[in-house]
Amino acid sequence: MLNYGQKKTNSASSPLKNLALISLLASTALPSQAQRLLDDSSLSDAAIEQRLRFLESRLDESKPHGQIWSYSWLAINGGSMIGLGAAAALTSNDDDRVKNFAYAVNAGIGLVYMLAAPLEARLGAGPVTTMPKRTREQKLAKLRTAENQLRQNAERAETRWGLWEHVGNLALNSAAGAATGLAADPKDGAEVALTGFIGGLAFLLTQPAKPAKDWEAYQNLTREKTPNVEVFVNPLLGGGTLNVRFQW
Numbered sequence: 001m002l003n004y005g006q007k008k009t010n011s012a013s014s015p016l017k018n019l020a021l022i023s024l025l026a027s028t029a030l031p032s033q034a035q036r037l038l039d040d041s042s043l044s045d046a047a048i049e050q051r052l053r054f055l056e057s058r059l060d061e062s063k064p065h066g067q068i069w070s071y072s073w074l075a076i077n078g079g080s081m082i083g084l085g086a087a088a089a090l091t092s093n094d095d096d097r098v099k100n101f102a103y104a105v106n107a108g109i110g111l112v113y114m115l116a117a118p119l120e121a122r123l124g125a126g127p128v129t130t131m132p133k134r135t136r137e138q139k140l141a142k143l144r145t146a147e148n149q150l151r152q153n154a155e156r157a158e159t160r161w162g163l164w165e166h167v168g169n170l171a172l173n174s175a176a177g178a179a180t181g182l183a184a185d186p187k188d189g190a191e192v193a194l195t196g197f198i199g200g201l202a203f204l205l206t207q208p209a210k211p212a213k214d215w216e217a218y219q220n221l222t223r224e225k226t227p228n229v230e231v232f233v234n235p236l237l238g239g240g241t242l243n244v245r246f247q248w
Contacts (some may be wrong), residue, residue: 040140048139054221055146056125058214062153063124065208070122073203074114080107098184102176102192109172110203121153121208147218153208154215160207169200 043051081104088100128149131142159165173196181189 040143043140043143045136045139048143051218051222052128052133052139052143052146054218055143055150056128058211058218059121059123059125059128059146059150059153062121062208062210062214065210066119066121066123069207070114070119073110077107077111077114080104081111095184095188098180099188099192102180103196106173106176106192106196106199110200119156119207120149121156121211125149150211150215150218153211157207157209157212160204160209162204165204166201169204170197173197173200 040048084100084107085104088097088104091097091100125146128142128146131138131145133139133142173193176196177189177191177193179189180192
């Protein structure tokens with residue numbers, strides 16, 4: 001670490017003017033962090049290929065888990081909605097009808113969620129590998145698509161412990177239990193709430209977690225090592241000091 005460039009300004013007649021000048025220098029001397037980062041258009045062909053290999057490999061590694069999760073929960077939610085809906089329609093017991101209907105509605109909500117927000121990790125690198133890469137522009141487009149795919153998979157993986165996802169699971173099943181308890185037996189309401197909450201918890205936590213770690217690894221792989229430069233001002237009576245610190 002180097003710490004130099006301490007320049008003292010002395011002007012007893014106009015200290016505010018000196019401090020204003022120092023602040024202006026501090027705010028305009030250095031580019032922003034975003035300006036220092038390299039754009040992907042500056043990457044060499046070899047670097048693009050290296051990143052693509054990494055991304056495609058990591059995307060494919062999460063594919064089996066993503067497919068098992070998706071098809072299993074589609075079967076569970078779809079089968080439960082149809083089976084319990086039929087049971088609710090056929091039973092002669094009013095309490096059982098209400099309880100089975102509540103279960104069927106919960107399963108239907110889960111099915112709609114899966115159809116509206118499908119788990120992209122189940123696709124692996126398929127959408128990326130089919131893209132052409134004959135020209136440099138095509139290679140860069142393929143790289144950006146792969147990066148976006150892994151980032152979106154990582155964001156989905158983070159919902160396993162997302163606050164709003166778990167709050168929504170609790171609220172949905174509490175409401176279903178309360179409605180069931182009011183329309184039928186309170187014990188049935190408690191059963192619907194507890195069973196639905198546990199099912200929702202399993203639904204969230206069994207999603208693939210690996211994409212989040214893969215995205216972090218990719219960020220570490222592509223991080224550019226640039227000097228960290230700090231400029232700060234120490235105001236003094238009648239002036240101040242301008243400090244510049246470089247750190248590698």
